[in-house]
Amino acid sequence: MGEDRREDMLDALHRLAEELGETPTTTEMNDRGEYWASQYQNEFGGWNEALREAGFEPNQVWKVPTDDLLNEIRQLARELNQTPTKEQMDDRGEYYGRSYLKRFGSWNEAVRQAGLEPNQRISQSAFREPPDACRLCGDAPDAGLDFHHWRYGENKAGCYLCRTCHDDVHAGGMRPDNDPGWLMGAVENLIRCHAKYSEETSVPAITSRYNIPSEGLVASAMSNVEM
Ligand SMILES: [Zn+2]
Ligand SMILES: [Zn+2]
Structure with missing residues (x-):
């Protein structure tokens, strides 16, 4: 292998480090890099030697600020x-x-x-993948999150909640199969729970945070709840 090849391998290491925001591991190189980690081991005599050659300090993690x-x-x-x-x-x-x-x-x-509100202006595309954390309590349980529906069908609307918060929202039998007035009751439950976690209790904030289909619904539920 010539010098050009070595240079290109070192450049590839830099590109991957830029993307990852830190010094790559051999696994990250194999997953995402342009060469195999074993190629570095063969060419440079070891992974850490390759890192040193590229100007990284192996024991001292290089990080994007x-x-x-x-x-x-x-x-x-x-x-x-x-x-x-x-x-x-x-x-x-x-x-x-x-x-x-x-x-x-x-x-x-x-x-x-970064000074932004998580998932401000929630769009449908934001729901392609479950978010990391329960919208209510902020926990990220290993068991994953439930998708709670405010509205079913083609125009479905809802948000991701942990199992515990999801149960709290449906507390008192406020489920579509159980109570025709469930929606108002569930929004009231949600507002009570929300007030435990957040000071921001304006109607628009709650409506958008939990992707509730109507501000009017939230306003009515709010007036039924002792805050
Ligand atoms: Zn939760
Ligand atoms: Zn639900």
């Missing part, structure tokens, strides 16, 4: 005219969503630190 990660969220939000999802970051952003999980613990936490 946190400000750069946050700026990229703001940049993407301007382009999309709404808070980006992690999937949109993967598709269109400069960094991988996974880098944000590593750095901030969750996508929504990164969004908050």
Whole structure:
């Protein structure tokens, strides 16, 4: 293998590091890189040797500055005219969503630190993939999240909740198969739960946060609830 090839391999290492936001591991190279990790081991005598050759300090993790990660969220939000999802970051952003999980613990936490409201102006496309955390309590349970429906059928509307919060929203038998007035009752339950987690209890904020089909419904439910 010639010098050109070595140079290209080192460049590939840099490109991957840029994308990941930190020094790549051999697994990341195999998953996403342009060469196999074993090629680096053969060519440079080891993975850490290749990293050193590329100018990275193997034991000292190289990272994209946190400000750069946050700026990229703001940049993407301007382009999309709404808070980006992690999937949109993967598709269109400069960094991988996974880098944000590593750095901030969750996508929504990164969004908050960027000064944005998680999933502001929720669009249907934001629901292609379940979000990371329950809309109510913010937990990200290993068991995954339920999709709670406010409206079924073609124009379905709803939001992702953890099992516990989902049960709380349907508390008192407020289910479509059980009570024709369930929708108002469920929104009232939601508002009571929401008030435990957030100070932001305006009608528009609650309507958009939980993707409720009507502000009027939220306003009526709100007036029935002792806040
Ligand atoms: Zn929850
Ligand atoms: Zn439900």
